[in-house]
Amino acid sequence: MRIQVINGNTYEPMTQGIDESAQAARAPQTTVITTQPKTGPQSIESYYDEYLAIPGILEQVVLGKDQFDAFVIACWGDPGVEAAREVTTKPVIGIAEASMYVANMLAARWGVVTTQHRALDMIEKTIAKTGFAQRCVSIRTTGIPVIETENARQQTLDALEIAGRLAMEQDRAEALCLGCAGMSRLDLELEQRLGIPIIDAVAAAVKLAEAIVGLHKQTSKALTYRLPELKPIPGFPDYMQPAALSGDRSADQAETTATAPAPTAS
Structure with missing residues (x-):
């Protein structure tokens, strides 16, 4: 089992401290990799900080979604958790x-x-x-x-x-x-x-992530956490575009079919 723990801010000493907690909590067979966003504030202490931090947090999830079995977002405001659940089927746990x-x-x-x-x-x-x-x-x-x-x-x-x-x-x-x-x-x-x-x-989130992965459960894509809608997002790299996010879009297609107006008789 591989878990990525993402520090919500860009302060390296805090990333190291978070990693110490995560490593102490993990089971022996679990691999934990702790990272931080490439961009964003050094601390999250306001709504401004939080919203600036979210793109960098999401980038970490997008880049790691094929390498890890679960993600932990290590900031007590749980910034970006809902959006991260949209881009992967893997469990995303906010601390x-x-x-x-x-x-x-x-x-x-x-x-x-x-x-x-x-x-x-x-x-x-x-x-x-x-x-x-x-x-x-x-x-x-x-x-x-x-x-x-x-x-x-x-x-x-x-x-x-x-x-x-x-x-x-x-x-x-x-x-x-x-x-x-x-x-x-x-x-x-x-x-x-x-x-x-x-x-x-941090320790609680790592143990909960291990439990959910151990139960073989993934994030529901029935409605709320479906993949983002297919549309261009100017200013973001190709790998962050909705079209680049792999996953099952059959639920989207089914909803489109179900809500399409019935043909009128000529």
């Missing part, structure tokens, strides 16, 4: 969704600890999109920028402990998701400090 699934099975009430306060709206929308808003009782921030979560590990850990205690004591959270890929590998020490389950989102 946010994966971590929430795990938290949901470990605790009745759980929360998210993330980076800066301005990310709250992005985090709330990510949670709402997965349908877990009723189970998430807390979103707390450390105030530490994304890149610094990788560079200032002790400061990040201490800030996570403070935020985590607030989530437990004021919001009654019984488990916590680490809401940034840069926080990976801090879960075990934070668990020792807080005494509740702490979910490393």
Whole structure:
């Protein structure tokens, strides 16, 4: 089994940290290759950053779709996950969704600890999109920028402990998701400090990807995640054009036939 883990940003030290978490989580028979986009922001801390990051993330999936059995997008906003599912039949796992699934099975009430306060709206929308808003009782921030979560590990850990205690004591959270890929590998020490389950989102996504591949399941192409419509997209390379994406388009043809107007009698 081969899994490609894609860092959502272009900051190399964070890519290395994500790889450490992914390698520690993988099963012995699984090969994990961690990459980052060729273009895009060094950190994703705003909607502007997120939307600029998505083309580079999609390019990684398109280039790897014949080489890997599953993809993990390692940014807690899950940028580009839905679009990536359109270009491949292979499972595409966002680390946010994966971590929430795990938290949901470990605790009745759980929360998210993330980076800066301005990310709250992005985090709330990510949670709402997965349908877990009723189970998430807390979103707390450390105030530490994304890149610094990788560079200032002790400061990040201490800030996570403070935020985590607030989530437990004021919001009654019984488990916590680490809401940034840069926080990976801090879960075990934070668990020792807080005494509740702490979910490393990168590790959770790798294990979930292994499980889905092991179940021999692929992304549904029945409707929502069909291949993109055949039309030119100016400014993008040939391999990113819908016509270059291999796959079964019979569902598209069937829908066209089904919705075509019936011939009128002459």
